[in-house]
Amino acid sequence: MRKKWFNSVIALTLLLALIPSLAVAAPQGQGETVYTVQKDDSLWAIAEKYLGNGTAYIAIVMANNAKQETDSSFAKIIEPSLIQPGWKILIPSAEEASKLLAQAPAAPLGKLDQTIIIAIEKDIPTFDEHKSGMGIFSSLMFDYLIHYDADGNRIPGLAEFWEISDDASELTFHLRKGVKFHDGTDFNAEAVKINFERQMDPAAGAARTKELIQAIETILTPYDYTVVFKLKEPDVAFIGYYLADGTHGGMVSPAAIEKYGDDLGSHPVGTGPWKFVSHSIGQEIVLERNEDYWGGPPKASKLILRPILEEATRLVELETGNVHIVQKLDPIQMETVEANPDLVLHSKPSTSLYGLFFNQNTDLFKDVNVRRAVALAIDVDGIVDALIGKAGIRSQGPVPVLNLGHNPNIEEPGYDPEEAQRLLAEAGWSPGAGGVLEKDGQKFELTILTPDGRYIQDKEICTAVQDQLKSVGLEATVKVIEPASWWDELLTSGFDMAFTGGWFTDPDPSRGPMFLFFGDTRYNAFGYRNPELLDIFSRIRQTGDFDTRKEMAWRAQEILSDDVVGVWFYNANILAASTKKLKGYEHNGIGFWRINSVYLEE
């Protein structure tokens, strides 16, 4: 009897003791909290208490470190597992935290015992990520510190979050914990360092050795899961060039590097959603589900990539149901796919740009008004509409529309053959024999250089342009080059206009074809060197602030547009087709394949 009473007192005392702590916990969901770290606190526990979920600690680090930049009374959390009593830290509101966490990977999917077959364009010669690698399929087996989402935004990959110093010379990455390579090796800061050391070793034959040696001062690993890149020169594009999806920076198991060496190309070991099973040369590449993938295991159990060189065969394989996705589609096949009720067409604009560029090395196109006249004589809208159709979008200005630095205020010259003729007459060109313009006894003859089939409708567009130029009295010859020798021909042979362009994955304002073709690079075969533009190009990668970079890119586009350095045609779409049965496929305009959620509906 007495014992029962005693128990009740204890229970009551305990309850009362809890009241103050309940009061403290009350701010949950009511805006941000300034918190002082207590002895034995951990970020996990704090996140659990304030945000209702331990994994939300990443949101605290992100919100706190952002605050710390403007208010140094807050402590900077460099390593989430090391926080000190007395530190003042900021805990975001639950709403803010969920926003920050929205970028985190999706919950695991229900698993199925299915094989998904993808028809790919060509076999993959080597799986060595640091050499030529798997290209757009790297993301199936490998993870990068930073990934792109379907719209080209940078999202956390193996780095949960990252910080770029103001002058962009120090990049700090906070790595995901508990990630294992397919061979069981732990992923950590040391693994990142070993990956880059291999790429920088001249004996390894990696793709970007010299560039990395020139760029990187040191790689520090202050904590097990923190890696810091100290760069020799500030470079904001470092992430887009060397660390994100589509670079050669996919993380390879250090144990595999040690074990296989030069033979790594046949033994890929990454951390990605799919594990390597086998490769029958010219026939198939078999991958299986990574049951322990940090982003949740893929839904299907097996993935087979079948290289089929011929486009028509790829489509028939899809139509007969032998494959489930066709990676790349010829634009002329779009109608067939759309007309078939069993197939689905996937099409998204990419950050690519193709157009006709003027060669200003010769006298013909030195005068900006002559260049403008040629631009005015070409009906770009009509050509893109007729020849490209749904395979791309009409380009506006010298930067792809999807690039984050795209300047929407750039005006295209438009189609005005009369104005073109007036400008040409003003420049001294008058009609001669056969309607061809002449000046000082010299006919207006020009050569248009184009590859055949390297870019969508390249040769066809040039032929259409040839026809339209004829109607204003310009005699153009189209010189067709075999795709494989395109760059050599472009850089060495003479031409007046050339059809070219490029595809750039990283949508940062500091990147895009204009840097390649009009900067101080080997690819500037066009004799155009504008001092203000070159100055912008040399500074933009060293500018840490995004808005400033954007302003610089906008100005660069104005200069290129005012100087009429080219005629911009289209941004190509990335095309794919799948059977209707295939679900969960998210087509990605950036072009990378990290397909975890695909499955077949029975």
Add this chain to the structure above:
Amino acid sequence: MGRNNYVLRKVLVGIPVLIGVVTLVFLILHLTPGDPVRQMLPPDASEEDVMRMREYLGLDDPLSVQYFRYWGRVVHGDFGRSLRSQRPVLEEIRARLPYTIELALVAVILSNVIGIPIGVISAVKQDTVFDNISRAIAFLGVSLPSFWLATMFILLFALVLGWFPPSGRDGPLWTVAGLRSIFMPALTLAVGSAAGLARLARSSMLEVLRQDYITVARAKGLRERLVYTRHALRNALLPVVTFMGTQFGYLLGGAVISETVFAWPGMGQLAVNAIFFRDYPLIQGIVFFYAIGVMLVNLTVDLTYVLMDPRISLS
């Protein structure tokens, strides 16, 4: 004694041919535009990395140095490594060669089974409806481009009728799936040479049938069937065998198209990719083995003559 000497001499004659082929391909590859390093590196790779990669692959040395270095390795059986895959060229070829041989063999069998009987029957039944129709078909077969035929076969047999898989190799020859998957690529390859065989067999047979000994055979009252099989056919087939030998080279060439359209994992596909990427060592290796293959078949054809025509001796 005669035969061994003959074979030895043929092999010795083959050596300068091989040297010539390799030299020619080497020059064509290095003197035409196109750069493997540019194809390997990202488009915005720095000039330094391009130089470094060129150095790494040994492509920065003078042509003569590269040429003799290549031969130095080849005589040791080292064909180098593929620039793209970094695998030894021999390994790449070994992984593909069996599939091309398999395809070529089935194509040869198909073209013989189709071509020779049609030609022979055409000759025997000269100027009948059968003769006219088969001559028209043979004419089409010789003229139609094989990439077009291949696509039509896929559309008809795979898409509309669903009898055969559109592409790929589904297993070894002795399985049903394997046979089904090899049928269309082999048929595509066989059509051209079957048509050629039919035309040749017909004209050759017609010529033989005009010979005196045929008249004699008939005069001594031999049954018509025996006249054809015992006297005419054997003599008529001699030029056909020669033709088959020369066809083998065309078959290897045709395999490039057939293998590409049907995603057959043979040498043809390897060659297309290698040429596209200017994978010098790989292209050289492939051509080397093609040349040896053609030479071996020619030798076999020469040896077959002796078996077929006792008048020919190897000397």
